[in-house]
Amino acid sequence: xxxxxxxxxxxxxxxxxxxxxxxxxxxxxxxxxxxxxxxxxxxxxxxxxxxxxxxxxxxxxxxxxxxxxxxxxxxxxxxxxxxxxxxxxxxxxxxxxxxxxxxxxxxxxxxxxxxxxxxxxxxxxxxxxxxxxxxxxxxxxxxxxxxxxxxxxxxxxxxxxxxxxxxxxxxxxxxxxxxxxxxxxxxxxxxxxxxxxxxxxxxxxxxxxxxxxxxxxxxxxxxxxxxxxxxxxxxxxxxxxxxxxxxxxxxxxxxxxxxxxxxxxxxxxxxxxxxxxxxxxxxxxx
Numbered sequence: 001x002x003x004x005x006x007x008x009x010x011x012x013x014x015x016x017x018x019x020x021x022x023x024x025x026x027x028x029x030x031x032x033x034x035x036x037x038x039x040x041x042x043x044x045x046x047x048x049x050x051x052x053x054x055x056x057x058x059x060x061x062x063x064x065x066x067x068x069x070x071x072x073x074x075x076x077x078x079x080x081x082x083x084x085x086x087x088x089x090x091x092x093x094x095x096x097x098x099x100x101x102x103x104x105x106x107x108x109x110x111x112x113x114x115x116x117x118x119x120x121x122x123x124x125x126x127x128x129x130x131x132x133x134x135x136x137x138x139x140x141x142x143x144x145x146x147x148x149x150x151x152x153x154x155x156x157x158x159x160x161x162x163x164x165x166x167x168x169x170x171x172x173x174x175x176x177x178x179x180x181x182x183x184x185x186x187x188x189x190x191x192x193x194x195x196x197x198x199x200x201x202x203x204x205x206x207x208x209x210x211x212x213x214x215x216x217x218x219x220x221x222x223x224x225x226x227x228x229x230x231x232x233x234x235x236x237x238x239x240x241x242x243x244x245x246x247x248x249x250x251x252x253x254x255x256x257x258x259x260x261x262x263x264x265x266x267x268x269x270x271x272x273x274x275x276x277x278x279x280x281x282x283x284x285x286x
Contacts, residue, residue: 066131177214
């Protein structure tokens, strides 16, 4: 319990310190954006959350290998997300929307910032899953002890999919103030219990530390914050599940991603009692 509280507090303090540091920079005004209410918010919340969540997760990791996996996922997810936040705002980048849009642009010979983000998060997921495969506690799972080389490779690929898929899911949900952090808290809370729970606690602590500023529409997470937050939760989930659990998680993530191409998550939330009230909880009045 003490380790969970320590990593959670460290994540929150680091995220808030990083946010204050970024806001003091003379160029911080370049991060200002207009949100759906027409209010000016700052993208500074993204790199601040990525830094705090990564530090908190690494501090709470049960081993050096797990810490390396968390740092790989958090730093890379935050970095490529921030690149997309900045470059993707340019007029020539805005026409490509969704995975299909980015692939369509590639067929035309254009490499979009969104495609760079997708490739970067995928590579980070693969590297993090490969690192986890070296963690003694992860290798100790009975299904992995019986696995041959082909199954071990498949297990790593499943882990990579979980990390990248969770990062993408949080990014898809980050369309309203506080929504991504609330979703991360719901997903991550069960992972706080048991061995390795301090890693998740550090991740969630950073989100909670920035939640008031997010709900108050002072900041927005952008791709940097949402991708890092999701990728770190994906690392925690992959570390706690066997091959079957990873396959199930990936199937759910893939289904939600496919659904997002056809259905608006915001519309579903607004039309569903309970979800609508939870989504609006604590949010600044229009």
